[in-house]
Amino acid sequence: EDQVTQSPEALRLQEGESSSLNCSYTVSGLRGLFWYRQDPGKGPEFLFTLYSAGEEKEKERLKATLTKKESFLHITAPKPEDSATYLCAVQAGETGANNLFFGTGTRLTVIP
Amino acid sequence: KAGVTQTPRYLIKTRGQQVTLSCSPISGHRSVSWYQQTPGQGLQFLFEYFSETQRNKGNFPGRFSGRQFSNSRSEMNVSTLELGDSALYLCASSWQVNEKLFFGSGTQLSVL
Numbered sequence: 643e644d645q646v647t648q649s650p651e652a653l654r655l656q657e658g659e660s661s662s663l664n665c666s667y668t669v670s671g672l673r674g675l676f677w678y679r680q681d682p683g684k685g686p687e688f689l690f691t692l693y694s695a696g697e698e699k700e701k702e703r704l705k706a707t708l709t710k711k712e713s714f715l716h717i718t719a720p721k722p723e724d725s726a727t728y729l730c731a732v733q734a735g736e737t738g739a740n741n742l743f744f745g746t747g748t749r750l751t752v753i754p
Numbered sequence: 755k756a757g758v759t760q761t762p763r764y765l766i767k768t769r770g771q772q773v774t775l776s777c778s779p780i781s782g783h784r785s786v787s788w789y790q791q792t793p794g795q796g797l798q799f800l801f802e803y804f805s806e807t808q809r810n811k812g813n814f815p816g817r818f819s820g821r822q823f824s825n826s827r828s829e830m831n832v833s834t835l836e837l838g839d840s841a842l843y844l845c846a847s848s849w850q851v852n853e854k855l856f857f858g859s860g861t862q863l864s865v866l
Contacts, residue, residue, distance in 0.1 A: 678857075684859050691854055742797075742799065746796040
C-alpha cells in the first residue's frame with residue numbers, strides 16, 4: 643500500500659535557524675514527488691517536483707532533494723513569512739493517473 | 755491570469771441533505787481534480803476529470819460524485835450528508851495530466 647510519512651509534525655524555528663523537513667515514501671512506481679506549501683485558509687501552493695533520485699531543486703531559501711526512499715526540504719535562514727504547513731505528495735502507479743497521495747504535512751512556525 | 759475559483763467558500767448543511775460544490779479551473783486547463791482535506795486524514799483524492807470524462811476515482815463511497823462540463827468547469831455532489839463529511843473540499847486544475855496541480859482555496863463544508 644502506498645504510504646507517505648512526513649516528520650516532524652510541527653517545527654518551531656528562530657528566524658535564521660536552518661533546518662530540514664523529511665518526507666519518506668513507500669510507493670509502487672514513483673512518477674514524481676511534489677512539495678506544496680499551504681497557508682491557513684488557502685489551498686496548497688506548488689513549490690517543487692522531483693522525478694528521480696539525486697535530483698535537487700532550489701527556490702529562494704528552499705531546497706528540495708530526493709533519494710530512493712525519502713525527500714528533504716531544506717530551509718536556509720528562514721524568515722517569519724516562511725511559516726506555513728509544508729506538504730509532500732507522490733504521484734505513482736500507471737501513467738495517465740493524475741492523482742497525488744499526500745502526507746499529513748509539517749507545520750512550520752518561524753519566530754522573529 | 756485568474757486562479758482556480760471555488761464556490762461557495764463556506765457551506766453549512768444538516769445530516770441527510772445533499773450539496774453541490776463548484777470549481778472553475780484556470781483558463782485553458784482541461785484537467786480538474788477534487789480532494790478532501792480533514793485534520794486527521796490530510797488531503798485525500800476524490801476524483802479527476804479530463805475533457806468531461808472521469809479518468810480516476812479515489813476510495814470514497816458512491817455518495818460522492820462529480821462531473822465536468824465542456825468549458826472544463828466542474829462540480830462535485832455529495833448526497834445524504836454525514837457528520838464525517840465535514841471537511842475542506844479542494845479543487846485543482848492542470849493543463850494536462852501528469853502536470854503540477856494548481857489548487858483553489860476550497861469550500862469549507864460543515865455538516866451539523
